Amino acid sequence: MVIFASCSDEDFNMTSTFVNSQSRATYTDQIPIELSTFRLDSVLTSAQNVMWVGRCEKPSLGHVCSQSLSRMSDLSSYGWAQKEKYDSVTIVLRHTGDYQGDTMKAITIDVQRLGEPLQFAVNESYFYNVRNFKDSTSIGHFSFVPRPHSRPRLRYRLDDSFGEELVAFIKEVNHLSSDVASKRFESIMGGVRVTYLGEPEALLAFRADSMKITLHSHIDRVENWKISRTISLKSTSMQFNRIWAEDTESPFDKLTKRNIRVTEQESNSHSMMFEGLGYYTCINFSSLKQLADENFFSHVVKAMIRIYPERDTYDKHEIPTTFYLTEINRYNALGDVIYNSSGGRVSATLVNNIIDEDEVFYYADITYYINTLLASGDEIDEDDGLVITWGSAMSPINYNYMMFNGHYATKYKSILEVYYYTYDRVLR
Amino acid sequence: MKFITIPMIEYSAKLKAIAASVVLMLSLTISAQNSTSSPYSLYGMGILAPKENAAAAGMGHTGVAMAPSDWINVANPAALSGLDSLTFYFNFQMKAFYAHEATPSDQQSVYSGNIDGITMGFRGSRWWAACIGYAPYSTVGYNMSEKKNIAGTTSWYDIYYTGSGGLQQAFFNNAFTFFNHITLGVGAGAIWGAINKKETADFSAVEITTFGPTVLLGGEKVYNLKKYTMNNWYVEYGIQFDFNIGKNNFRFGGTFADRTSMHSSYDHIVSNDISSELFFDDVTPLKEEFAVPRMYSGGFAYTRDKVTVTADYHFNEWSDVLNVKFGESVNFRDNHSIGGGLEWRCGKRDDPFYKRMTFRLGGYYESSYIKMRGVTLGTYAGTVGITIPMGRSQNSIVIGYEYRRRGTTFNGLVEEKFNNFKIALNIHETWFMKSKFD
Known part of the structure; x- marks a missing residue:
């Protein structure tokens, strides 16, 4: 019995002459996120x-x-x-x-x-x-x-x-x-x-x-x-x-209980990271629930979070080069660090913009986390989020302090960058 | 006493062998359906495959008015009247092609092959002959790619379109002959199959320049698969009549099949390398979504001595069919085709095989049922064929070759040049012969 195997030199590059696919890929950094500060430990x-x-x-x-x-x-x-x-x-x-x-x-x-x-x-x-x-x-x-x-x-x-x-x-x-x-x-x-x-x-x-x-x-x-x-x-x-x-009258004074958060709107579009004092920055993705509810019909192929440290709160030569992200619920109870699809821990990398030297930010790939959130649909809790930690676990080994620019900062604002692929759903 | 008989046990074994071959071929066919490569197969049900013997393929795809005695003509249910009453016919046929496809800016070559049909036929009585068979109805096969911009960026991602599958048909044709010259045919059958259209968006090689240097985004691949499955029964009618004027035989034929709506279902599956089901939706479309059009054909055949001349015309009412067009800018229109052929039979039965060969020649034109960008796609083909007897038996190998051009490079379309080969194994076994005693 002879069965011919089909073979071709390569795929035909037909541009869009033949195919009128409704699918598309889009980049956006307009999905709102919110940074807030909470106090994990007070004594x-x-x-x-x-x-x-x-x-x-x-x-x-x-x-x-x-x-x-x-x-x-x-x-x-x-x-x-x-x-x-x-x-x-x-x-x-x-x-x-x-x-x-x-x-x-x-x-x-x-x-x-x-x-x-x-x-x-x-x-x-x-x-x-x-x-x-x-x-x-x-x-x-x-x-x-x-x-x-x-x-x-x-x-x-x-x-x-x-x-x-x-x-x-x-x-x-x-x-x-x-x-x-x-x-x-x-x-x-x-x-x-x-x-x-x-x-x-x-x-x-x-x-x-x-x-x-x-x-x-x-x-x-x-x-x-x-x-x-x-x-x-x-x-x-x-x-x-x-x-x-x-000697402080900061907006963070209200953090007397663990389940309280100070939003970036309450703290001049900033959040704080100060492990020694127990202050941590939480990142919320509350708008994802709306996306899931609205039949997104898309798959996120890449989701990168870009967090800008406040320029005056770090020494450029001593700034930590990475941080990790840990899940947290609405009561500020910690979960596990987040992982990528390969099972590796997600870490953020420090990036120095070679064109704009003042632009220094952390960049982390949270694709798997975002897709998992979207897949949960109605079960998304808007108050769940991620916590920034310097160590791979919640172990404050250093006296680290840093302020971050929130999503609503006027310059160098922290953003969620999403590349998503939208597939056509209709039959014709 | 003169004794002429056929050992029945031997024929039983042959029958089993043939049946086993049929089962094996059918199963292989199902797993190897990609027997075309054409961007035009993206639309509708794909590229329609003519239901024909390799001998007809060598004669410009004609045969509506032929009633051969040495091969099974499936182009017309009434075309079985020529079958011999003592012979069981078996035909196994394969197809292969080498194609060159070109646009004004790109080109590719591709080759493939697959089973093209299996038919078994016999004459049951003076007035009735029948055959059963399997043949592809349409085929889908294409690989295309393009780069698409990621909206909101200056970056591009690769997208690959692949199609596979097609429809198959099984048929049972019956021919009833009246007054020796008029034959009515009826064929019943089933059409079934699945068409897979897959779109792969590959973001792994996307480069971004968001913060200075160009870096690799390293995104994932997303597979967007649409699977259309359909099936239904169909009925086809045929007629042939002939008359002689001196040594000249004239035969006319025609076929008709009404529009047949297909039972269809639709699955939409989005997946990636991590999850096999990011999204799943199954919709059973309306019955009108897919249909086989109303089809007419007429043919003429003239035979004198060893020469036969044929001409066929086919009309398929595709404009009445609302097949899914996948959102493409393409319109369905009525499909016309015309073909002509010439057959020359050499030698006599007792001659050596090389003197008993049959030669065929033909031409063919078809206006496709697809109209794209204001262009009606035309197909031109020239065909040749040969029948090579196997020894002194009536078994033979039939080869049909076609050079086919389809489409145009005008308006960004594709011009395809096909070299199609069909090779058939015709087995004739003498059955139904009774013992005779002197």
């Missing part, structure tokens, strides 16, 4: 090994302040020798080199101990609210002048009164078992708060796992017999930054 934010300490000024927020709270480990050893003499107590911190504000002025760091152990109310994967941390007492302070991008290891002496208190405690529990001693240790060292004194103009970042408090002693009349007992960070997951804004 303390897990810092994941970064201690932010200090204070600096930010547009729309006034002064932003931060201090670090950490749960500490037990003393590395107990037992006090008969001829052992106390020498000093010191703290070691390692500056990461990250900073915000003016680093040319001295900053005074104050180290405090918490009277009771930090208690956590864990209600989410990444965010922790601490409602009951107690007043603390200073155990020492020191000043230094940071230098941009330097990573000095800082070692300062703390108050001897604290050291002597530690010695007294060790002697007191000398006859107790280590378990009991450890338990009682928490009563005098529930945690450490590293904060600032005065009105500094800079925020500095330290590696949390580098923080170490050391009790130094020696055996009397025995040369070079020095003894060190250390207190370290218990876990990087037990270190938090408390960040707050002061």
Whole structure:
């Protein structure tokens, strides 16, 4: 049996002579989107090994302040020798080199101990609210002048009164078992708060796992017999930054509850991104529901979102080069990061317009997300949206701050760019 | 005692072999329907395929007034009167083509092939002969592309139009002969099939210049498929009569088939590489959406000795049919065609096969049922054919060749030059012969 296979050199380029197809492709950037700001966490934010300490000024927020709270480990050893003499107590911190504000002025760091152990109310994967941390007492302070991008290891002496208190405690529990001693240790060292004194103009970042408090002693009349007992960070997951804004009358003050959003219309066509304070930018696509309802009869072949950061809120040389998008519902509860059709996480890429140097924006392909929304038709919740996060997960590892231009900004407005293919539906 | 008989077990095996071949061919036909390549097949039901034997194809597609004894003429239900009463006829036919298509600015070559028909016929009595068969009714096959602008940009995307499928027909023709010279025919059959029209919008190579440098948009492909499925029964009538003047035989014939509306359905499926069903809609169109037109034909054949001259005229009332035109700027109009042929039979039955060949020659003109851009599409064809006997049997191989030109490059249309080949295997088996004892 011979069956001929059809074959042709190529497709016939007939332009539109023969085919009068009603299908068409269209580009639009006129589909309204809306940027808004909400506050995901209002008290303390897990810092994941970064201690932010200090204070600096930010547009729309006034002064932003931060201090670090950490749960500490037990003393590395107990037992006090008969001829052992106390020498000093010191703290070691390692500056990461990250900073915000003016680093040319001295900053005074104050180290405090918490009277009771930090208690956590864990209600989410990444965010922790601490409602009951107690007043603390200073155990020492020191000043230094940071230098941009330097990573000095800082070692300062703390108050001897604290050291002597530690010695007294060790002697007191000398006859107790280590378990009991450890338990009682928490009563005098529930945690450490590293904060600032005065009105500094800079925020500095330290590696949390580098923080170490050391009790130094020696055996009397025995040369070079020095003894060190250390207190370290218990876990990087037990270190938090408390960040707050002061002296502000911004539209974002109304964000006292998690389910509130400040629309870009309420905030001068801007939204805010400040992970340290828990401020996040939400992008809504409320007009898509209308499109779906109106029998769109189209398929989106490409949907790109273009988000413009406000020029004055970032340093062009240090602006993050990417961000991720995470789903959020009307109650500002977070979902998963969004994926493309290949299963990869959608990330936005920073683009610098080579023609207009002032035009800097993030560009993300959200085709799959938009088509999924449109496919859900009537089930689209207009208040669902996407949240911008710097990390691939909701883990605010840095003190990042940025304002974004909204869709209704006069220049460099954030837009949704859609290429859609409309198919003819009628029989003839 | 002189004994002449046919071992029945042998014929039973042959019959089974033939039946198996038919089933196999039909199944293959269904899976390999793309037997044309023409942008003009975009419209209506596609390019109409004449229901004919390869022998008729070599004679300018004539045959309305022929009643051959050595092949099954399906051009007229009444054309079976010439079949031999002791012979079972089987015809298996294939078609192949090589085409060159051109516009003022573009051209392409294409070739393909497919089964063109299967027919079995016999004479049941002095006054009745019949045949059953399968043949394509129309074929759709085209590949076209263009670039379209993305509205609101200066970017372009590729769009590909492909068509496939077509309609098939199965028929049962009966010829009833009265007074030796008048034959009435009636054919009943079914037409069915599906036409797929697919539009692929490819955005993967789209370049955009939204923010300075040209970058690849990297969009997806969207497939927009429209599938038209249709079927119905139809009836065709035919007549032939002949008379002799001396050694000259004159035969006239005619056929008629009324307009037949098709039961049809329509599926519209939009998909992409991720989802097989972005959109699905199925609509059963009105019965008037698709129809086979009313058809008339008349023919004449003159035979003297070894020479036969034929002429046919066909008229199809397409203007009365509201077939779906897919929104194209095309009008249907009545379709006329005329053809003429000449056949020369050599030798005698006892001659070697190379002296018993039959040669054919013909010409053909058709004004298409499609009128585009004010141009009525014309088709001109020249045909030749040959019948090659197989050994001393009556079996033969029939070859018909046609050079066909269709369309024009005027007004942005396409001119097509086809080299069409039809090859048929005619098997004659002596059946119905009774044993005779002396």
